[in-house]
Amino acid sequence: MRLAAEIIKQNSNRIMDDWERAVKLEIEASNISSLAVRNQLPNLLDDISEIMTRYDDFKGIHKHEEYREIMKNSLDHGRHRATSSHYTVKQILKEYVVFHRVLTEILIEHSVYTKEVGIILKYTLENAMLNSASSFSDSLQEMREKLVGTLAHDIRTPISTAYFALDILHHGDSEERFQNLKNMGMKSLEKSLELLEGLLDAISVQAGEGITLNFEEIDLVKELKWVYKEASQIFTNEIGFKCDSEKITGIFDGTAVRRVIENLVTNAVKYGSHSTPVTIMVEDKDDHVIIKVHNYGKPIARKNQSEIFKFLNRARSVQTGNLESWGMGLTLVKSVAQAHGGKVGLESDEEHGTTFSISLGKKSNSPGKIRAELNYSEN
Incomplete structure (x- = not known):
């Protein structure tokens, strides 16, 4: 022997x-x-x-x-x-x-x-x-449940926004206010339908797969400004928006990118300081775009920063603090970034606050649908 x-x-x-x-x-x-x-x-x-x-x-x-x-x-x-x-x-x-x-x-x-x-x-x-x-x-079953749960949770936000728009709409409103609220409600309901399609799609997910992405040529700034305006109305924190370009055209999945930034903004509000601004920053590079969401508050421990984007991170470390409470959302952030030929980043400390960043390639994909992957690797 x-x-x-x-x-x-x-x-x-x-x-x-x-x-x-x-x-x-x-x-x-x-x-x-x-x-x-x-x-x-x-x-x-x-x-x-x-x-x-x-x-x-x-x-x-x-x-x-x-x-x-x-x-x-x-x-x-x-x-x-x-x-x-x-x-x-x-x-x-x-x-x-x-x-x-x-x-x-x-x-x-x-x-x-x-x-x-x-x-x-x-x-x-x-x-x-x-x-x-x-x-x-x-x-695999846990992955399906988390995907479905995340998508179902995300549907609540646009439905709530549409309800809010209809609730404050009155017959005596000006034409401008009427149109603004109508557009807000319609846009939110359209997003709800898109998310519902993703919810149904997630039920059939196979090993290593994430959500299905639909790429088309769009103006990314327009999508991000919508997230900014909606977040400004929903949250009590001041929401800031900084972008060095009026228009950024490329092949993106607008719905997926909006969900990613909504997820990061929601986390920034939830886990950050309630008395300081949350800021969305957009940097237009030659062949890619960098989007950052920054907040102040309790930082994420350095030992946990490499784990936080990982799918099923509970298997990796039992002592993950509140990492599990971040849910499946950050795994999808990473999945969407990689599907766009980009990557995710995180910087967090007591002095400078917490900044999540994603880079997206402008021309990494052709128009059409692809199934994103849930990558287990460190990168």
Whole structure:
């Protein structure tokens, strides 16, 4: 048993290379980066080797600390695959089947494969398979629920705005006021219908997928000014708007961008100081646009800043403070930014306050619909 463990340690790089090569050939959905494909399996390999080093037979393995670590790694593996496009439970199980096959072939090649070694591999990998498959299914269901919940929550804002516009509308109002309130109500109801379409779409989301985006050539400033005006009417905080261009034309999903900025403004009001302004800032660059939302108040701890945009961050850290209360919204912010060929950023400290930023490529997409991805990576 110890000799088998030593062979695994000595050939760990070869095992992972052979496994990755086979997975990419046999599993269509594994067409992602090498680092992402490997994920938690190198840790699983180390744990199997450690168990074989400590035990000469099967007895007592289920009580071993390293065995529990294998379970954790397999749970993380399943959650990771839920954020990788087009994966299925069948493909996750196939990964472990290939892993088992590669391990067995190398151990046989070095004449160290015995009945006891086979039992250890079978027991650990079968349980890892069950945990990964269960974690994958649970994570996918959680993702659907969070997407639906976020979209349903977002629908409340435009409906409330439309109700507000109708409620304060009176027969004696001037023509200008009548038209302004009418336009506010109509625009809000149009947005509600767009969000409702997204809500229905989210129910059918698959692994690694986010909302469907509809790209078209628009003036982004017009969309952002609408968010600013609506926020100014809804919130008690002073809302500021700064833009260095009167018009910014590009291929964007206007509805998605509005939702992103509404989400950031709402968070700024909710988690920031209630007595200081929330400011939307827009910078027009050559091939992209940078949008920032700034507020003062309690900063986000530096140790949490890299976690806050991640999907299902509860699996990454139990002690995340109030990160979970930010919900799915910031994951969608990142998803929308990346779908536009951009990225997200966060700066937060006591002195300067908190600034969330997103960059959007002006011509990163062609007009039409695409399904955004929920990216698990650090970038």
